[in-house]
Amino acid sequence: MSARDVVEVGARGAAGVGRALVRTVAGVRWYTATLLGDRDYARYVEHLARVHPGADPVSEREYWRVRHAEQDAHPGARCC
Amino acid sequence: MVAQSDIELVRTDPDLPPVGVVERGPTTPSRKVVLVVVAVVGAVAWSVLALVRGEHVNAVWFVFAAVCTYVIAYRFYARLVEAKIARPRDARATPAEQLDNAKDFMPTDRRVLYGHHFAAIAGAGPLVGPVLAAQMGYLPGTVWIIVGCVLGGAVQDYLVLALSVRRRGRSVGQMARDELGRVGGVAALIAVFVIMIILIAVLALVVVNALAQSPWGVFSLAMTIPIALFMGVYLRVLRPGRVSEVTLIGVGLLLLAIVAGGWVAETGWGQDWFTLSPVALAWWLAAYGFAASVLPVWLLLAPRDYLSTFMKVGTIVLLAVGILVARPEVQAPAVSQFALRGDGPVFAGALFPFLFITIACGALSGFHSLIASGTTPKMLQKESQAKLIGYGGMMMESFVAVMALVTAVVIDQHLYFAINAPAGATGGTAETAAAYVNGLGLSGTPITAGEIQQAAAAVGEESVVSRTGGAPTLALGMSQVLSSVLGGSGLAAFWYHFAIMFEALFILTTVDAGTRVARFMLSDSLGNLPGPARRFRDPSWRVGAWVCALVVVVLWGAILLMGVTDPLGGINTLFPLFGIANQLLAAVALTVVTVVVVKKRLYRWVWIPALPLVWDLAVTMTASYQKVFSAEPRIGYWAQHRAFQDARAAGEQSFGVAKTPAEMDAVIRNTAVQGTLSIVFAGLVLVVVAAALVVVVRSVRAGGMPTTEEPDEPSRLFAPSGMIPTAAEREVQAQWDARAGDRVGSGAGT
Structure with missing residues (x-):
């Protein structure tokens, strides 16, 4: 070589x-x-386009607002 | 390569590519070689751990023994459980696919879900239990953590997940009601609630013991609250959705808070403000728990959870690498004198059952069933992935427990007992502690008061004597391991407080999430009562939320205060209760699984869930029996209660470790509470098991019974089952990718 x-x-x-x-x-x-x-919102937009074509997705701000509100109402446990 | 006939492609729609791949082919020769090598290495590692005496075992052998056992168990036992009981069908849509709302129901990449699930099941539990169990030597704990995981804990987690996936992600409590009937279901729900209360209280006690009299630790932990608030506002107002960005900022701030803690602890005002007594800390924690459970999630809980997830995965990787690089030598004996005599100072009682109670998380943890039947099934893409997530996730937690055990057994054993024996025994000062541990008859060179003092000073603490609860020991061991790899003795104090901080962070996350969950359970139950209590059902009724939160916090806060002020040492008396509670929850979960297996007439394989169930019942019932009926005051709560009562009646002014009549009264009161709780826990679980037995007998007589499995919904989604896709799975994935064309893919093929 x-x-x-x-x-x-x-x-x-x-x-x-x-x-x-x-x-x-x-x-x-x-x-x-x-x-x-980080990708949850993009995932939501894509999901909406697939399931309800033509529907307007809410803004990213609004999406997280709703998600946190739902978390507020349905808490998940954390283990020891 | 695998022959085509060994591969079955599962289709639900002729126009779509397959939605599942079932491979039944024989193991390829190369794989067989790998498995044989793994088995041999594992056998060697176990032999070293079990047989080497008289010289120091290297900690690396623990890692080998654990990992090799996991690989073999996953390849053979988990597969058996899958084939005979779980029986996944990828033609069936999971709740995540069927009810996809891109929010709580959302098919999630299996590797990401693995991380989610792991972060949800693992907390301070697998770190604390093994440290305490180290008093019995390294061998019993190691065997139980690894074997208990592969035959018990991992099976429970996997099967509960598999059950819940077929039931739209319903919780263990709901499944108990559906499968066991009303009485069993109600008993299971109450059991979950009271067990949650004791779990929160004992974990909070661990934090209190780690932070009391430590201005450095208190400052760092206190800083996590403004950091979390900042992250919450950042995500809400400034940049919604940039979660990893804000988490990185948060982690940076967190590290800064740890460093700054050292500076603050040096100043006069820092010491004045942040040196808190255990009682004061307990009150602060209760106040925090209340606030966190009524504040909106986005402000405190969600950001805290991000930090906690990131730190959990990061720190555990760091510790694993640290152990492999530093390769520390074990100082503890394989089996200590306390294992044989059952009179250890860290926790009382014989090896059976108390070792198996002390190590719950990491081997078999009932609490996992709440995760495996809550959030995780709502994110699973395919039924066949449940093995990876449920069984595999538990193996990772078990591995964390093994590493925690390693950190506890590599520190000097005299020092270990000086830290972990209650103040009543050590006397609280370095001099008395040295005299006490040197009198224990441990092997190795005796310790001096100066050396104990030096160990504390090296990590920037005032004292390490009787810092019970496991966290300080783990932190000391971690600091020893990590500083020998990174930074030397100059960074020892940083690593110590880093470890304390992340344990406290996990625990606070459990405390606030747990308080919140318990609050909801309480309001749901109250809402089911007739009359005006119905209003509790409305989650937007703030007064109801506040009342329930207050009740929950008062319940665990009272137990916490009791532990903090206990003359006998809170960890010593309360930790067994925590372990028993956690394991009893496992008994409830395994009972539900066993009943379903019987109802489906899988009689030949009932032993798979029944084996850990019977073992778990034997352990918990023996432990409960001894805690309630033992005539030995060291073990039996009521024996202790009577001894102190008699002494008080005889007019004595001090008795045992209780130096004043008030302390004697405290012991009398505490033992009554602890004894009552023991009876309640065991009683509730016995009701659940009895209800299950009735259903089992009825089902066997009837020749099987319908379960509450939801009807099939055809799946229209594909994803690989294991961590690494097989050749056939790659091929199918390529078909899906081609079909998606220029449409955005699912992200699974990255």
Whole structure:
């Protein structure tokens, strides 16, 4: 293997590691955001479009207002 | 590769791709090799833990023993439970799919739901119990946490979830009423309520014991309230829906609060303001619980929950990595003298049943049934995912408990007992505590008063003597593990308060959510009474909400105050009650599961839920019996009660650890309350079990009975069953993705 090949292989390896790192970071971000609820509103808009096409979705502010009001009325337990 | 004939594609609509994949093929050779390797490593790890004597075992073996056992159990036992009892059908729509409203009913990616479920079931329980159980040595606790999980706790969580998914996500209480009839159902509902009260009280007691006389800890925890309020307003007014953004800000502020706590505790005003007595802290907690349960959710509870979820997952990963990197050596014996004699200072009683009571969460926790039958089934995409969420989620909690046990057994054993023995035994000062623990006959070098003092100073505390409740011990162990990896001794105090803070944070989340749930249970029950009480049913009636919240807080607040002022040491007397209560709830849940299995005539497999049920009843009933009838004052509440009563009647001015007549009166009163609660708990569960037996006999005579399962609704949704999709599942997913075309996907294939 010539020196040039070695450099090329090294570069390709580094790019692979870089890609893997980017993917991991993206995965962690996707997971955290979905777990905490960042995507819930988008999910609601999509759900409404599918189930009641043409219906106007409420604003994101209003959506969370309603959700928290429902949580107020139906509390969920947290374990020990 | 798997042969096509071993794969069954489940279809509900000829125009749609399959909605499920059932794979029955034989295990591939490569997988077999992996399983064999896992089994061998697990066997080696267990041998090391069980057989090595005379030298220090490395903590890494705990991790190996646990993980390998989970893998094997998940692959074989969970599969058996799935095939014989749960019998998932992916052609059936789950409540989440059927009743999808993009709010509480919402099909959620299984990996995300796993996180949700885990965050909801795991709190301070699996961290505290194992620490206390470490007084019996590391082996009994480890065996119970791991075996109890795979044969008991995980089975309970999984089957309750599977049952609830077929019943639109109904709660355990409702299912008990539906399946066991009125009497069993009412007893189950009352049991859930009183058990909730004792759980909140004992968890609050853990916080009080961790924070009393610690201005650093009190300041940091107090700061979580304005942080949560800020997050709530941020989400409500400034940027609705940016949850992870505000959570990151919140976590940053939280870390700042921990650091700032150290500065504040150095100042004169900080010490004046934030050094609180246990009684004062108990009052503050009760006030907080009341406020949190009547304030709107968005302001305090929801943001707190975000913080708590994030911290839970993050800290546990941190601790696991810490243990693997630091590889600390175990200081505790495999089986201690107290396990054999049953006279340990942390909690009294013999190994059976009291070890199994002390470690509830992490092995078998009844409280999980409230989560597995509440929020989680309303988010499950496919029935076949219940194994991953229910069984798998519990394995993670069990793993947390193993790590908690590790942190307690890697610290010096003399120090462990100085922290965990009640003040009545240690005398409260470093000198008396050193004399006391050196007299216990522990192995290893005796400890000096200076060393105890040094241990406290290293983590920025005034004293660590008799800081019972488990949290300070865990924090000390965590700080030892983490500071050896990150930051050295300079960060020991930070890590200690970090650990205290996150435990207190979990507990406060449980306290406020629990108070709220109990408040609703109370108003629902009152609303069912005839007459003017009907009005309690209306959730928007503020007066009703306030009255119920007050009643709930007074109930747990009274038990908390009782524990805080108990001359015998509150944790010592109340923790067994907490464990018994939690395990009795498990008995209720497992009874419901067993009855359904009998009604469906799955007689050959009844042993799967009946095994943990019978074990659990044996443990809880023996423990309850001893707590009520034991003639030994150390164990029996009423024996203690009579001993103090007799001493008082004889006109004595002090007795045992009670130094004044007032303290003697306190013991007489407390033991009466604790003894009564023991009788009530056990009695309620016996009513539930008796009601179940009647139904079982009736069902067997009738040759099976209908259950309250909801009728089938065809599913029109696909998602993989396990954490990692199989080749066939990927193929089906590709068909769905192609069909969705340029429409927005479900997000499942990220």
